[in-house]
Amino acid sequence: MQGVKTNLYKVFLTRSWEIGGEAGVVGMIHQPGIFDDPKGGALRAAMARRLSLSVHAKNQLKLFAEVHHERPFAITVSKATGSEPVSWLDIGNLFHPVTLESSLSHDGVGSAPGIKDELGRWILDGHRSRLVRIDAKALELFARLFDEPNTPPLEARLAVVHSREILRVLERFADAPKLGPNGDRWQTTREWNEGDRTADGTIRRETVRPDRLEDVVFQGPHFYVGTPFNKEPNEGCRHNNDYSVVELETLADEFVPRNNYQLQGTAAERAQMLPRWREATVFDDWRLVARRRLPPTAERTLAACLVPPGLGTTGAVFNATFRELNETVLLTGLMCSLPFDFFIKASGRTDLQPDAAASIPHPTDVPDELRRRIAVRTLRLNCLTSHYAPLWEALWNNAFREDRPATDDPRAGSYANLGPTWSRDVAFRTPFARRQALVELDVLAAQALGLSFEELRLLYEVQFPVLQQYERETFYDQRGRIVFTVNKGLPGVGLDRKQWEEIRDAQAGDVLPEWARDGVGVYVPPFDVRDRVEEWLHVLAPWRRSGD
Helix, strand or coil: CCCCCCCHHHHHHHHHHHHCCCCCEEEEEECHHHHCCCCCHHHHHHHHCCEEEEEEEECCCCCCCCCCCCCEEEEEEEECCCCCCCEEEEEEEECCHHHHHHHHHCCCCCCCCCCECCCCCECCCCCHHHCEEEEHHHHHHHHHHHCCCCCCHHHCCCCCCCCHHHHHHHHHHHHCCECCCCCCCEECCCCCCHHHHHHCCCEEEEEECCCCHHHCEECHHHCECCECCCEEECCCCCCCCCEEECCCCCCCCCCCCCEEEEECCCHHHHHCCCCEECCEEHHHCCEEEEECECCCCCCCCCCEEEECCCCEECCCEEEEEECCHHHHHHHHHHHCCHHHHHHHHHHCCCECCHHHHHCCECCCCCCHHHHHHHHHHHHHHHCCCHHHHHHHHHCCCHHHHHCCCCCCCHHHCCCCCCCCCCCHHHCCCCHHHHHHHHHHHHHHHHHHHCCCHHHHHHHHHHHCHHHHHHHHCEEECCCCCEEEECCCCCCCCCCCHHHHHHHCCCCCCCCCCCCCECCCCECCCCCEECCHHHHHHHHHHHHHHCCC
């Protein structure tokens, strides 16, 4: 227990081993922190020698009515006396005990089911493949994936593995180089911490729109996956849901979002409080920012984007900048993809601290053409305002014009008219075009990691049930606008269900009522829904023909 962040269940766990005798067996329901505590290696090693079963469970079915439904918990069954070699059964993403029971008796025929079915219901069916054997080889894999170099396998942090097939996908990630600890190649900072900096007068809580982007202090809701201007707090913002979605099509070139924290003092005084790197503060560079909170059951767990120099962030936002600007853009693009989001989900982490970031894959042998395709999509997703003009112009490549979307649908946008000078047409602005770029980044990231199409499809179908549900029920009009969605992260976007039912069958040329509109204009039928897996095949097809 030395060095471990102690709580009551860990004390009970170790005490049960002491009093259990040679034949004792103990089963416990407890918090899952023991699986990924950065200082819990010795405790995990003691547990690994005793485990018979480990369960990574979620309270989605409210089996514990008084606990929040998204709260994860663990079940462990262990012997009181340790032994080696280690070997136990593990099951991840458990919502009900019946899944464990039926998995133990399953014949192994067919493929393991995912997390949700097409109606959005949690899947409780078991399968033999859902029971993953954790042994020395698996622990060595986890140590390579999630821990510092030379970590003993018995001390490895445990991944959340949905099935045996997913374990094989994780082996692909283990083969990729890691980002590694911050230092010479990249650096991070966490300012401005709301509590500390409010207490010392550096920031003051007040919701206003600053005159300059440099006076903004970003919070998590401000940005999302590849989108630096996702939402802004409403006037008099009272809580973390009191935000409105930013309209990107009509966004002013010099847009500055409303902000809950106002910086005090002079820029020089604040600069003295920031860590310095390469003779400047970390905030003086272009940065990758990501939400520190990592909700494992949300639509997306990893939310990252690019922000310009000078823009501040609260302590709930992870910051990273690289010695090479193109590496900052490359990693941002990769972190916007489903494969990298899957890696974070599988790690079981709920907080993107520097030690968690160090374990993120960072492919270093990405071919130049693949880097370029990742870069241009990442830039076009992020370069929404003139504040990003220096970034676009610094990384401009004439070959950007030769790229193309992996669809003939005109809503996806064109690359042919891009130029070295930033204009508002550089950015993907419609929901359709932005989603298309993210779909293509999924495939590009998979290629950078050496994942096959089947492995990409598997990780999507297993680990992204909420995203799958949103995809099935998000409809686009012929301008690329969202006309209806069940996405809870897009309040106020599209029509409500009653309005949608009135117009959903409209055909080309139909004139819709004036109320069937958004902030840009009346929706244009017909309306369609997209299939991510089918689109990945279209992404792959032209590049296979070109020899990639």
